[in-house]
Every structure is written in C-alpha cells, then in structure tokens.
Amino acid sequence: MLRLDTVSKRFGGLKVLEDVSLEVPEGEIFGLIGPNGAGKTTVFNLITGLIAPTSGAITLDGTSLVGLPPHKITRRGIARTFQNIRIFKEMSLIENVLVGVHRHIRYGAAGLLFSLPGYRAAERGARERAHELLGWVGLDAKASEIADNLSYGEQRRLEIARALATEPKLLLLDEPVAGMNPAEKTELMEAITAINRRGFTIFMIEHDMRFVMGLCRRIAVLNFGSIITCDRPEAVRADPRVIEAYLGRDDDAPVRGAEAGR
Numbered sequence: 001m002l003r004l005d006t007v008s009k010r011f012g013g014l015k016v017l018e019d020v021s022l023e024v025p026e027g028e029i030f031g032l033i034g035p036n037g038a039g040k041t042t043v044f045n046l047i048t049g050l051i052a053p054t055s056g057a058i059t060l061d062g063t064s065l066v067g068l069p070p071h072k073i074t075r076r077g078i079a080r081t082f083q084n085i086r087i088f089k090e091m092s093l094i095e096n097v098l099v100g101v102h103r104h105i106r107y108g109a110a111g112l113l114f115s116l117p118g119y120r121a122a123e124r125g126a127r128e129r130a131h132e133l134l135g136w137v138g139l140d141a142k143a144s145e146i147a148d149n150l151s152y153g154e155q156r157r158l159e160i161a162r163a164l165a166t167e168p169k170l171l172l173l174d175e176p177v178a179g180m181n182p183a184e185k186t187e188l189m190e191a192i193t194a195i196n197r198r199g200f201t202i203f204m205i206e207h208d209m210r211f212v213m214g215l216c217r218r219i220a221v222l223n224f225g226s227i228i229t230c231d232r233p234e235a236v237r238a239d240p241r242v243i244e245a246y247l248g249r250d251d252d253a254p255v256r257g258a259e260a261g262r
C-alpha cells in the first residue's frame, strides 16, 4: 500500500535519512522502531508532506505523494497522530471529531448558507459517523464532555478518533502510548486491534517494545537514518544488529523491554 523507495533526507549538511526503503502492506499493523534521533518522525513528516525528501520515491497504491501538500495527502487517504497530543481542549469530544469529518466532506457553500436538505442530511451523517468513531475508541459515552477533562490516555484515543474522521486507508500513529499507564496501554491496544480489524492499515512508531511487538506483524528498525532490518517481531528481538543499535542508550531496548513485559 505505502512504499518508500531509497528515500533520503538532509537538513543542510545533516543526513537524517539515507536510502530508506520499506513497504507497509494493506491491512497490516506495521511498526517502526529505533533509538532516539534515528529519524522515525522524519519518516512520518515525509509521508504526510510536511517536508520533502532530498531524493527517493514515496507512493501510496502506486501513486506518488512527493510534492503534494499535507491536505492533499490527507485526501489521498493518510491520517496521522502526533507525539504531542493535538486536540482542541476547549471543545467537546464530538466537536473535535466533527472538525475532521467536516474537513473530509465537501459541502457546497450554498448548502452551508441556506441549510439545504442535502446539507442537513450530510450534517446528520457526519454526527452519526463521529459518534461511531468515538465508540470505536471507547469514548462515545463522553461525547459531550470537554476534551480538557479527559485523562491523558483518553485524549490520545480522542486524537485517533479525530484522525479516523478523514476516512483514511492508512493511519500513522507517532508514539501512541507515550506517557500512558499500563491500563491505558491495554485499552489502546484493544482499540488499535479493533480499528485494524475494520480494515484500516496502521503504521506506528513506538518505543514501548511490549506494545509494538504485541501488535505488529512486521517491524522495521531505523538506526542513524538507515533501516537495519525489517522482519517479524521475534526475529527483530533476536537480531544482534538491533540489540547492538540499542546498546549503551537510554531507550527501552527490545530484549529488555520484552522481558520486562512478561
């Protein structure tokens, strides 16, 4: 579905990514791990059009994404969440999700101004969809609450519902469990599994090894801007190159992380 082909990125003289090639197959939960500063978020920023690659190709279902502005990439079917939660804290949950739905549906200006029947039906459909998406992440009961009142874990799930509101084929999650307690992680794991079963392809960056290894079919490992392996979780965990990449760093190394989770 999503392909990166020998993608490189330089910021001035700094080589952040070098010849990164990977493929996220349709229907999968795919993981990207690597020590701090390896270039993971840069990969997401390139896919979503926030920055342009220095060289290489990025395609979604065979069509190039390079050079498209972020909103066009959203329209092609890619949505994302960010490391730092981006929601409208002073708005209700349903309003937060509706913002995403409204961006997705094109209302005619006349429909909006004169509240034509077509517009009203679309608006009703949008609300129903927003409630449905909140239900998927276990938040529909709190639909009219103000987002600021949610716990941290709930805010992260709200952000996912909001991303889904643009009806993506591919959902990018940047460190979805950062800062969550174990109960919140379990709830999120269930929500992500349920979303994937509904047909959404998921590509996540995650430092929590138990989480990423428990969810992903395949995991790519980035180290100093290069992919050192892409394999099944068991193989990644046992790969000496991966262990070496994490040695002497503060990160949660795959081996230690997996053992800690048992």
Ligand SMILES: Nc1ncnc2c1ncn2[C@@H]1O[C@H](COP(=O)(O)OP(=O)(O)OP(=O)(O)O)[C@@H](O)[C@H]1O
Binding pocket: 011, 014, 016, 034, 035, 036, 037, 038, 039, 040, 041, 042, 043
């Ligand atoms: N816009 C930018 N300008 C200059 N350097 C940048 C820019 N964005 C990222 N970098 C540099 O690129 C490198 C990779 O950063 P990136 O955020 O992609 O890493 P990461 O693997 O996501 O790290 P972390 O796990 O800490 O989030 C870092 O050295 C960072 O300072």
